[in-house]
């Protein structure tokens with residue numbers, strides 16, 4: 001080992017424990033005064049000035065944790081560099097890695113951080129990243145489902161708890177929120193985002209960033225830097241096929257796919273992840289326009305841009321870079337500061353800089369962004385501030401966190417249908433046959449993209465229902481079918497159970513491996529063996545409630561579609577079974593709304609409410625000749641965005657827009673009356689939609705502009721009041737500048753994107 005530079009010599013000579021070495025390390029000395037102000041950049045520059053080009057390349061290199069059994073390797077078996085932990089520790093010692101991700105807990109982090117701050121030449125702390133997509137050990141509903149709560153405070157609360165738990169296990173940086181708009185339900189990654197709508201996605205992006213990062217500054221021990229991903233338009237993959245090409249107009253990027261990223265940045269998201277896909281011929285990972293012109297020059301983002309997993313390496317397969325060296329150069333010069341998992345930056349940047357193909361100034365800029373993030377996270381003050389095995393044990397899965405998980409799950413369940421008020425079910429006096437592959441067992445509960453929570457810790461349906469029902473023995477469970485394979489004798493057993501019961505609860509849908517990354521489907525239906533089961537059970541004539549388990553909107557058919565009651569229960573996380581039982585038995589009333597449209601048929605995808613009119617629009621309903629309508633499916637959603645029933649019965653009336661005129665600098669106040677004429681209290685999500693009827697750029701048939709959750713007692717009425725301003729009507733004109741044109745606008749206050757609710761026309765002066 002070579003003696004380090006003079007500043008760190010003392011620490012090196014001391015040869016003491018990690019913290020002692022750290023306390024007198026060069027990085028610490030230089031950072032001591034660091035407070036995020038102007039002085040900070042001077043300090044960082046001084047540190048950068050001491051770094052070799054290899055150490056710089058190391059800082060911009062992020063690798064999956066190689067800790068034995070580490071989550072990252074299990075998740076990504078195709079990882080190109082599956083170093084042993086010993087090799088990885090050696091890389092840390094040599095300063096060849098700036099951070100690791102998806103590791104395993106505080107003990108791993110402690111060992112690695114000790115190596116970094118005790119044994120590496122400059123003693124720069126590592127940053128620990130992870131995918132904490134919907135909770136850590138306490139698992140919350142998958143983000144798409146949670147978006148259906150239309151409740152940003154809830155999303156912020158669950159993100160905050162995720163941060164409290166994850167930071168206790170040593171995690172500094174979260175690869176979330178995923179803010180990709182998803183309008184094609186064949187794509188499997190819709191589960192990670194907030195669905196098809198721009199406003200809802202913006203609001204959820206904002207809430208989640210605030211939740212992860214907290215309000216006490218990033219240096220707080222329980223703050224976790226957020227990463228808005230995947231930039232950009234990853235959800236617009238052709239054919240809904242994951243990783244596929246994207247070719248959307250700049251207008252669509254700016255009006256649809258960019259706004260959630262802008263919302264995340266407005267909420268101070270510290271980092272952004274480049275997406276895997278190409279955008280009109282240029283992969284996002286090497287897209288200078290996207291990562292530099294738009295992100296830096298227009299939006300003035302000065303945080304860190306990280307590639308996705310081997311995104312730079314994939315430039316070769318895209319046919320955009322000839323080899324690893326060129327891929328490195330293209331990604332780095334386009335604006336990707338830190339490379340995830342390929343190891344390309346470590347391998348090729350030193351040489352690219354030496355040859356002059358990559359300016360040292362660009363390398364210094366990227367290194368500065370990594371160091372600035374570490375500094376903001378407080379790692380230079382105390383590299384161990386989030387590494388505390390005792391906190392890790394006490395702060396996770398607390399009763400309070402699990403109670404929030406239960407509440408969040410209840411608020412994510414959507415009541416799609418409830419004929420003859422079959423729901424809520426009585427808690428006693430009836431026998432129930434709980435049938436289907438999702439009826440019982442520790443599987444398919446937490447959902448995709450959960451690295452740290454497990455099904456084993458989650459509550460299944462049978463357990464939840466038995467806990468909530470007055471008579472647990474009145475519930476019998478029968479699988480009846482596997483997810484995509486029949487069970488011998490399964491249907492017969494299920495039919496017998498149904499015949500012997502008063503009510504059937506049928507739990508069918510998708511397993512958790514059927515959505516998530518690389519899990520696109522061409523036909524988004526419930527697999528045939530389950531449909532056979534549903535048909536046979538329905539034929540008994542017993543009242544039937546369908547509980548869907550799913551990671552996306554599904555095309556519902558046959559006995560499932562025709563069931564008297566249907567609940568969309570997604571993947572709800574740790575408290576899945578309890579929350580579903582609460583809703584089934586009426587301990588809580590459903591209040592969530594669909595964040596994505598359910599089609600009649602898979603072939604309608606992409607399907608979203610905010611589409612444009614054609615020159616030959618077909619009104620919803622039967623097919624009219626030579627109008628935009630499929631031969632074999634309605635031109636509408638079976639269950640549209642925003643749809644969701646309650647146990648009450650809400651009637652919309654009395655829209656009032658005053659003069660109905662909105663002046664340039666003014667506001668328009670709109671009110672409507674919502675009456676609950678049902679027998680149960682209800683929380684309604686009143687949605688305000690607008691259509692700009694004529695404009696120099698055609699506008700969607702409806703756009704969500706606001707929503708409000710209102711709780712209304714049976715027999716009571718509540719007024720909802722919204723205010724519309726001119727800014728909310730802006731769109732990009734033909735010159736791509738924001739504009740709004742005088743004219744007429746239709747406005748609805750309605751219970752879904754397809755419902756009439758109440759509507760009227762106002763004029764913008």
Ligand code: BGC
Pocket residue numbers: 102131175229308309517
């Ligand atoms: C995903 C990212 C994720 C990364 C690290 C990739 O495959 O696209 O969303 O953050 O892996 O786990």
